Amino acid sequence: MNKIAVSLICLVANNAFCQNTDKPFIKLVQPSRKTNAVSWSNSFIIGSTCKTCTVTVNEKSVKVYPTGAFAVELNLRPGDTSFTIIASLANKTVNKKLAYTYTLPKPPEPVKDLSIENIETWPEGNLILMTGDKIKFRVKALTNCVVKAMGDTRLYELPVNQTKGMPGIYQGEYIVKATDSFTVMKIPVSVTDSLNSSFTKETKQVFSILSPLASDIAITKGRLAHLEYGLGDDRLGGAKIGYIDSNIVLKIIGKAGSHFKVQLSKSRTAYIPDDLVTLMPKGTFTPESLTTKWNVYGENQYDYVKVGLFARLPYQSYQATDPSTIVVDIFGATNNTNWITQLQTAKEIAKVDYQQVEDDLFRITITLKHAQHWGHLIYYYDNTLVIKIKHQPENLSLKNLVIAVDAGHGGTNTGAVGATGIYEKELTLALSLKLQKAFEKEGARVIMTRTKEQFFDNKERILFYRDSLPDLLLSIHLNSSEDPFRASGTSTYYRYIGFKNLSLDIYKRMLELGLKEYGNTGSFNFMLNSPTEYPNALVETLFLSNLEEETKILDENFQEQMVEKIVLGVKDFLKESK
Incomplete structure (x- = not known):
């Protein structure tokens, strides 16, 4: 790394990569505690020591990488297990002790008395409903009983070959009727046995009917209002239809949790977070x-x-x-x-x-x-x-273009962490600064999200680039996994098919570094891939969690090679676009 990048990393992280000590030490990034109660057998000890130290775990030698990183895969057996880690150099040693208690998870048991163990409903969350809407029920109760929801809606016990051998799983649906008028309420579910004894339990969720007097029109607010296809969710959020402008009129037909359900057309519905709209007075015209x-x-x-x-x-x-x-x-x-x-x-x-x-x-x-x-x-x-x-730029050379380089994470958003203790945010900044320099050497004008260690929310980033309007955007990241040995490789990501070639051309060039394929992924719901205003690509350079790849990315020469490949990939993209 260049001196500025190394100084920044050493100042912020104080990690093993920066420590040229002749004294042995042990710094663990996983686990973070000395005593660990777990319910799974597979785990890892991951950390670092001095670069010339040797390490043993329970007297077995462990490979120490040139960075000082080391890792051990554990296959625990039920009960208590202790591990002693010893780092040695010459006649000096240090040790650290860890304890694991591995308890097998208890197998699920059927309900043994006249009761209801749990009630699940879909869509999840508190609901505001209209005529024709469905509520799906899944109930675990005593087997061979009659289970009903809403008083008279029968739920049916599933055969055990559909429930992984568990008896007493009941399912069914309730369709909201025009005559329903329940306001805010929890729905009762009853179970009745052959002796006509019964037990009743209410749902955790609250349900109500959209009142004819309630406002059913809303308008969007803010610069990043967006519609979502459904109520699915993962670490990237719900799948977005796309961003829409402010003051757009929407017809509300229900609510699930924190999301309003809206009618787009006779055959299309969508969802929008309730904090992105303002309810309008009753009598506001339906959008048409x-x-x-x-x-x-x-x-x-x-x-x-x-x-x-x-x-x-x-x-x-x-x-x-x-x-x-x-x-x-x-x-x-x-x-x-x-x-x-x-x-x-x-x-x-x-x-x-x-x-x-x-x-x-x-x-x-x-x-x-x-x-x-x-x-x-x-x-x-x-x-x-x-x-x-x-328009397509008249001159498709870098010296005629504005390139946005987004250094992922920053500030309190540290991103992944390597075995040496270095954070993703530090390496993305070091790579992005090198990338800025490389593009500027080609004559391009470069816009940077950040040039120092600081926090930027992803929404701030999108709005910044919406106002700056670059020709291309590259968001630089490093990938991560719990497995420090097997998960590896380089990958790129795009959301819109019209921008695929940018990410694909960079990906092909990155593979020339000898990195394993992790894929060029489309329809990716990452916020920096979401703008339609300019071609963009997310570059997950490699896995920081992988000890071999962490060794590579901490090498300044390899960083320079990686930056060179990204620039060549952009040049390939521009050449193909002519």
């Missing part, structure tokens, strides 16, 4: 509009498609290739367009067309002149929907 005249023209670096509407309706867009097109669906819109004014100033748009897919779903198709998508943005000007499409 006729389309009016269109204008298609270009100026400077962008073409524009402007579609007149009478209300700010929700929309979604997606990219297609072969041919390169942008498709925009406007929900609640009905065609009344009798002419489309098109000017020759449009440089990127080859043609525009539309289709009334359903009574309340209007589709715009924009065919582009170039095969490569360079980005688009959708917003409203008053009630006019504006689709802003970026």
Whole structure:
């Protein structure tokens, strides 16, 4: 690493990589405690010592990597196990003792008396419902009984071959009726045995019917309002349909947990977090509009498609290739367009067309002149929907472009940690600074998320680049796994098919470093992959958790090679786009 990067890392992390001591030490990153109660047999001891030290665990030699990192895989047996780690150099030794208590998880048991062990409902969370909505029940209770929800809705016991051998699992659905009028309530579930004895338990979740007097119209707020397809969730959040503008009118038809359910068209629904909308007074009009005249023209670096509407309706867009097109669906819109004014100033748009897919779903198709998508943005000007499409740059060389380099994590968001104790945030910054220098050497103008150790929320990053409008964005990260030996490799990520080639070209170049394939992944729901305004790629350079790959990334020469491959990948992308 260069002196600045090394100084930064050593100052912040004080990790083994920076310590050129001739004294043995033991610094563990896993486990973090001396005594550990676990319910799984497989685990790891991961840490570091001085680079010239030897390490034993329970008198067995352990490989020490050139960085001082070491790791041991444990296969525990039920009961108590102790481990003594000894680091030695010459006649000096230090030791550290760890204790594990491995307890086999208790196998699930059937319910043995007239009772209900648990009640699960879907959709999860507290619900606000409308006629026709379903509530799904899964109940664990005494076997061979009659189980009912809502008083008379029968739930049926599943055969044990569908429940992993567990008797007493009952399932069923309740469909909300027009005559239902329950307000906020927990739903009772009863179990009755052959002697007609019964037991009743209520759901943890609360249910209610959307009142005819309640507000059922909301408008979006903020610059990052987004719609989600459903209620699924993982570490990247729910799958997003896409970001939409502020003050867009939405029809509310229910709520699940913290998400409003909205009706986009007769055949489409979506969800939106409740903190992204403002409820409107009862009597606010349902979102719908006729389309009016269109204008298609270009100026400077962008073409524009402007579609007149009478209300700010929700929309979604997606990219297609072969041919390169942008498709925009406007929900609640009905065609009344009798002419489309098109000017020759449009440089990127080859043609525009539309289709009334359903009574309340209007589709715009924009065919582009170039095969490569360079980005688009959708917003409203008053009630006019504006689709802003970026021209392909006239000169596809780095010296003519603005490149955004995002150093992942930072500040309190440390990211992954290697065996030496170095944090992902430190290495992403070191790599990004080198990448900045490499791109600037090629003549590019580089925009950086951060050039020092500080925290930036991902939403701040998106808005910063929305305002800066780079030609390309690269987000630099390192991957991680609990397994320090097997999980390894390089990977790149994209969300939109029109931006795939950028990530793929970088990925191909990264593989030239001899790194294992971990894949070029599409439809990735990472926030820095979510903008449609410019091609973007997430680069997970390698696995910081892997001891071999940590050794590589801590080597300055390897960092330089990695940066060189990323730059070459971007050049390949630009060459293919001509």
